[in-house]
Amino acid sequence: MYVADEYEALAETALRFAKDKLLPRYQQREAETRYDPALMREMGALGLIGPELPEEFGGLGLTNVASGIVTEAIAYGDFNVAYVQSSGSLLGQVLARSAEKALAQEWVPKIIRGEALIGVGLTEPSAGSDAAKVRLKAVRKGDRYVLSGEKTSISSADQADGFVIFARTGTVEDGARGVTAFFVPGDAKGLSRTRFDDLGSKIVGRGSLFFDEVEVPVEHRVGGEGKGFYEVMSGFDFNRAIIGLMCCGAAQASIDETWRYVQERETFGVKLAQHQGVTFPVAEGEALIAASRQLCLHTLWLRDAGKPHTSEAAMAKWLAPKSAFDVIRQCLLTHGHYGWSMDLPHQQRMRDVMGLEIGDGTAQIMKLVIARESLRRTRP
DSSP, X not given: OOOXXXXXXXXXXXXXXXXXXXXGGHHHHTTOSSOOHHHHHHHHHTTOSOTTSOGGGTOOOOOHHHHHHHHHHHHHHOTTTHHHHHHHHHHHHHHHHHSOHHHHHHHXXXXXXXXXXXXXXXXXXXXXXXXXXXXXXXXXXXXXXXXEEEEEEEETTTTOSEEEEEEESSOGGGGGGGEEEEEEETTOTTEEEOOOOOSSOTTTOEEEEEEEEEEEEGGGEESSTTTHHHHHHTHHHHHHHHHHHHHHHHHHHHHHHHHHHHHHOEETTEEGGGOHHHHHHHHHHHHHHHHHHHHHHHHHHHHHTTOOOHHHHHHHHHHHHHHHHHHXXXXXXXXXXXXXXXXXXXXXXXXXXXXXXXXXXXHHXXXXXXXXXXXXXXXX
16 A cells, blocks of 8 residues: 555554454454444544544544545455544544534544544435435424434444434425534434344444434534535545545455465466466456555545545545455455355455445446536536
8 A cells, every 4th residue: 555655654553453453353343233442442542533633632633635544554454444434534524624612522532532433314215315305304492403304324323422414404495405414412312223234344334213303402503504414515525535445445455365365376286376367357456446546545635635526536436446346356256266255355345345336325426426527627
């Protein structure tokens, strides 16, 4: 993993943690249904959660690029543990930037220290990719809002300590202008949760949230009323690049393992590494992941520079998960019948990264974004 000199020490710390603490138990950890609190706190102590978050909250005050480098390194060891960092960065940024000061000071340091896992509640049964059609209601009553409705396909729904929730304070006809964001603690009265039985990313978990007149104080509003959609959604371009780097990390681990395997395995008295038919597909995988990585890091660099990056973020979110899945599949096939067993991690990585071909925007939605931005850029 190439990194600039200024991030070399941070990357080395993250990769050592990934190889020593995460990779050996990656497959065993799949059987667990919750994150290990001690592991999260260790990540926090090493500065591996939200390194770009402001120092006033306990962050390192680094760049978005630094956050991406850390995320990929952690995903090399465990794709799903990398979610602790990716969600920590995304929602830590949202709260630090848009929440009331007291709320941010309470929760952002907990995120950075690995003491709190925060989820985001956007998707609904009738509003997935069309996020502007959110129907969960938030009715203001004095100094509180009352939330009623359902969210679904929410990562860590059953274990998160709190959620940034999108709810409708206006009418459906208002579209995005009628959507407001709120912070809802996980133990709020009237909030119930379910867990799905998913194909992959089992330790992250996914499920539904049900709001039965859940009351939250006005101070828990994230951004202005009717403006939360725009204020919070600006962070999703960041998250798309981070997701891409998670997938790159998982794929790179399978590539490295495959290079070692072809140098050890012999057929007819010859190492597999001497057969171009074996090595060329793996070499193609190296190139695809290197290209995906550079696109993701370029997106984060643009964000750090204050430049537009919506199109690049969508490209990263489309290209990296797809490439990672294809590359890991090839690594599995290169291992032959041994690769087809559950003993090796390729099958698990393949299932894990596949989930992000769907979550946080499908390939079709990403292509719509790319087309929209390109048409706007080239408009006569």
